[in-house]
Amino acid sequence: MRKQIYLALTMLVFTLVSCSEEYLENVPTDSISEAAALSSPENMELILEGLHRMMYAQTPLEGATWSRTGESHFIPSLDAIGGSIIHSSPGNGWMSADLAWNMHTNSNSTTLYNFWFQRYHFVASANSIINEIENNNYTYTEQINNILAQSYAYRAWAYWRLVTTFSKGYIIGDPSTDLGVPLLLEKGAPYESAPRGTVQDVYDQIESDINKSVTYFQNASAPDNKSQISINAAYGIKARIALSKGDWSTAAESAELARNGYPIMGESEWLSGFNTYDLSEVIWGGQVIDTETNYFASYFYYVAFAFNGSQNRSNPKLISKELYDAIPDTDYRNQAWLPLAPNTNPSASNDQGGSYLTDPNYDNEDDFWDAWSEIIETYGATTAHNTHPYMNVKFKQENPGSIDPDDVIYMRSSEMVLIEAEAKAMMNDISGAQDALDILGSARDTAFDKTAYATQNALMEQIKWQRKVELWGEGFSYHDAIRWDEAIDHTNSGASFNLYQDGFMQDRPSINDDWIFKIPQQEIDANPYITEAEQN
Structure with a gap:
């Protein structure tokens, strides 16, 4: 799989630069080496542009199936598994296995494999850039700092997606002993994989990466558009990471920094359809x-x-x-x-x-x-x-x-407000949580009264409800349920048992390991460091 990922990297760069006459004068159109792809800051930026596109696109890369790739698929898929998006009929069959909990519990599932494969492609591409710059004599210009900042952010985001999906939740498990995902930080031959390590090992790397991203962004050129990761998006990723592990102080602080400059939408914007990343709230999205x-x-x-x-x-x-x-x-x-x-x-x-x-x-x-x-x-x-x-x-x-x-929206300031509110509530900062919650509540409901939520329990119930309404269909319900240790019960939701089967009712994640995605069988077969005994 590691070899396939690197082959995919060069294929991606070829696709992106194939319209450049200047580049084609110097590089054969049928072959682009990894060295050529990393030969200049401009070419590294093209790799990043490929990752921006891969966030939403169907991906015709070796080893992946185009029809189940990118956040375009996994955002609604995670909400289907998490019980937020309810299907009214079998339709054409898409995501029926997600609803019935037959997809992520099947190690041979194509969707599951593609989730794993694509996230490791992000890791491998980021590794290539990071190691090329840091192991060679580059001058750290604003351009180079931006390239490094985005690469570290992508690697942090990819590993966070992997460890929160293929491992037990940090808050509800024992991260010092729970199995994480392989940490791959090098590039080049012999393309070896790695053992799973622990959840804590992965989080340590994720936190190191996102902190480096923020540091490099301090002296980086500004992004051209919202498809590129900005310092605000990096702070947003940092807030998500901290929230998922119960680091409430970091979550609150980072969320506030992430939403700076991205005002909460008014009624007309909110009801306009969520079809463009030009909305005032959108911090990060795919154009x-x-x-x-x-x-x-x-x-x-x-x-x-x-x-x-x-x-x-x-x-x-x-x-x-x-x-x-x-x-x-x-x-x-x-x-x-x-x-x-x-x-x-x-x-x-x-x-x-x-x-x-x-x-x-x-x-x-x-x-x-x-x-x-x-x-x-x-x-x-x-x-x-x-x-x-x-x-x-x-x-x-x-x-x-x-x-x-x-367009596909990945991050909005409303989410950041709700992260700040939840983190402050969990720290028992009642007035701080009320004030954060009021930013969103008053914008959406003319009768909203923050003082109605005067205890930690009352605040958390309202914050959970606000997330479920505000972020419906935006891919958060699966991981929210894991963090909150909440069961699924569709008895009064309107979902049909005949359609949902096992997904109609599931016990809470702390006592139900079916919430954890299976490691793809292809990875176990190919990776000598992971055995069947280490399957989830």
């Missing part, structure tokens, strides 16, 4: 290039009601009924889901679809189909799209009813 879109492997293919793909036409995604019904009338976020949308799909998993005769919200055919028609027209879907109660319209395409690309 999807029209000519390099994912189409039917895109983020909006999975989450946007009006996207013209089979995943959505028969399977609009739902919010939990319990969660939605707790949204106050004074909170404009209640407009992001439609609790009274008619259930027009005869294959709906709750067995209430296809007619006003089975839908309890309607008692005549005209009202039933008039409601459907109004939704189709309002949100720009096609006449082939079905609707369902509690369906999501939070995510809207810029060109609804098409398969056109839209």
Whole structure:
């Protein structure tokens, strides 16, 4: 796998530089060596640009399957596993294994393997840049500092994604003895892998990397756009890392620094569809290039009601009924889901679809189909799209009813506010947590009263609820449940047991190791340092 990763690196650079006439004058178009890819700061920047694209794109790299790669897939996948995004029907089958907990518990799963493979590609690419610069006589210019800062941030982010997914949660486990993931920090032959080590070993490296990233950013050139990692995004990654291990002070401090300069959105922005990284809150996001879109492997293919793909036409995604019904009338976020949308799909998993005769919200055919028609027209879907109660319209395409690309958002200032609030609540800083929570609560709900949450327990319940509503569909529910040690129980959510099977109810992560992703069987077979006895 290590060899495949490095081959992928050169293939990626070739793809990115193949349009450069100057480069092609000096390098054969059928072969680009790793040395050539790392031969100048400009070429290293091209590697980073490849990683920016890989964050969202389907990835035709050796060893990976294009249809299940990038955050475009894994953001909604993690929310499906975590129980946040509820599917209304089997649809075309995509993510059915995620819902039923048959994907991450199967060591031969393609999705699981691709998650592992791609994150290690980020690691390998970052290693190449870091080692090239630090082992050679480079002058540390603003450009070089930016390259190093982004490389360290990517490596920290990739290892954090891996260890929080393929190992037991830091807070609920014993990080000094729990098995982590292999730490690979070198580049070049013989491309050896490594043993798993411990969760603490991995976190030590992650924290070292993100701290170096922040340090290099202090004297770095500014990013060109939000696809590139900035110092704010690095602080955001640092806040996430600290939150996941219970380092509350660092989490609060870093989250506040991350959101500086990224004001909370108002109502019109929040309801505009989350389809561009130009929104004021977006700290880090993927600007999807029209000519390099994912189409039917895109983020909006999975989450946007009006996207013209089979995943959505028969399977609009739902919010939990319990969660939605707790949204106050004074909170404009209640407009992001439609609790009274008619259930027009005869294959709906709750067995209430296809007619006003089975839908309890309607008692005549005209009202039933008039409601459907109004939704189709309002949100720009096609006449082939079905609707369902509690369906999501939070995510809207810029060109609804098409398969056109839209941006993918990785980090927003609202998340940082909620990290700050949670961290301060966990430190029992009641007034500090109230003030942080008020930044978001007052922006979303005209009747929000921070003084209603006067204890640590009350604050944490409200913060959890705010995260579940505010960040719905943005990929946080799986890891949140691990950090909070919360079980899954879909009894009153609107999910169907027939569709969810094992995923309908799962005990809390501290006593249920099924929350931990299996190590891919391909890795165990190829890595002499990992045995079957070390499988999760």
